[in-house]
Amino acid sequence: MHPVDFLSRRFGFSAEWLRDLKIQEDQGTIFVGTPEVMKFREAKPLRRGIRLCRIFPASIKPTTFAMQIFGRLATRSRIEVSEEQARVLINGGEIEVGATIENGYVIVFWREFVVGVGLYKKPILKSCIPMFRPLD
């Protein structure tokens, strides 16, 4: 299954979730950006758009930054957390949640905003959010 189809199925994205955008694979990572970004040939860029997901032999791992854009379109595999729980996850921790969803990657919401991606193995939700700085 193509990684984009996998993500669509996992998160219940509609068929048009990447409408007007292009994807490109580079060394096991799929990037997403505007058509102009993917067409750019005048120089060799370090980056085009943002990382959508990484392809591993046994899994497809969506990125936090892409899901912060597209995650609000998800109809499945969503977990809502409190501000305190969000802070734990952002600092690389894990929390116990009682969600009745399938194990695997989930999109973590705080209010209506996407915090990032987590890995859920009932009942533990583990952070997959890149750590940049500790949050109080």
Added chain:
Amino acid sequence: MRAKRDLFPPLFVARYERIINDFDDFISAMLTPLPKVFRINTIKALPDKVLPLLKDFKPQQLPYNPVAYVVKDGMGLGRRLEHFLGLIYIQEAASMVPPLVLAPQPGETVLDIAAAPGSKTTQMSAMMNNRGLIIANDLSYQRIRGLVGNVDRMGCLNVVICRGDGIILAKKLSNSCDRVLVDAPCSSEGTIRKSKEALERWSFRGIENFSRVQKGLIVAGYQALKPGGKMVYSTCTIAPEENEAVVTYLLSRFPEAEILPIELAHLKMRPAIREWEGKGYPSVIESCRRIFPQDNDTEVFFIALIRKPDNAPS
């Protein structure tokens, strides 16, 4: 007031009291801490969704920027979830002005020739509704790490990041860009409110060195413009050698270049100077604008808006 002046190098005072008529007000403002300002990242959320979450900070909208807000006490703002999630971007108020003047549109091709750490790149990305193309370039690999982080955090899908000499890149992009931002590396005299570091390493030789680099970048930026395209040249410094003299140099190379007037409602800006150290600048240079801290409680900025005519020779 004498004691305040003594905190600045004597040459700095001698140079700039000649071009800033309310110099004592300027010095006082430069010694006052900067207010914290953030803008809402409209790629991810609109102000009505984000502002209620930040009401403890009592944000006040900047009169010249509908998505930017100043807070009295910004302590802890950078550690808020809203910041981590890319709903807001903390950015100095005057530093938001060059993109506002350039006004990139959705679908356009924009070159940001010295982009790191990406404040203006991500601001332009939002102004373009995350459409089109921004070529964000910088020379320093170290600084590009910050650019990548900010592009990711703000969710910019319309940005390619390049590392290299902006002059070489601009040559490859000759006559192809709708807009170009040359927010040039500079002696950063105007950032003293944020950090005294610029004052500590201030020297006239530094100004001369930056001026050379800036002349190369402004010419390269102009060459990358399509006929009819617009460029903003900006610095966060006071030195006329890095400002008016650089724009004058562009006009000497490309006499057809048009210097456009700059207006931004509710932001006080002063005209560029016409003469410095015995050298006169062309009268059109007066259309360039200077932003001073005592006028709007910001850092210092110099901004020029330049257009390549439709019939410019290629």
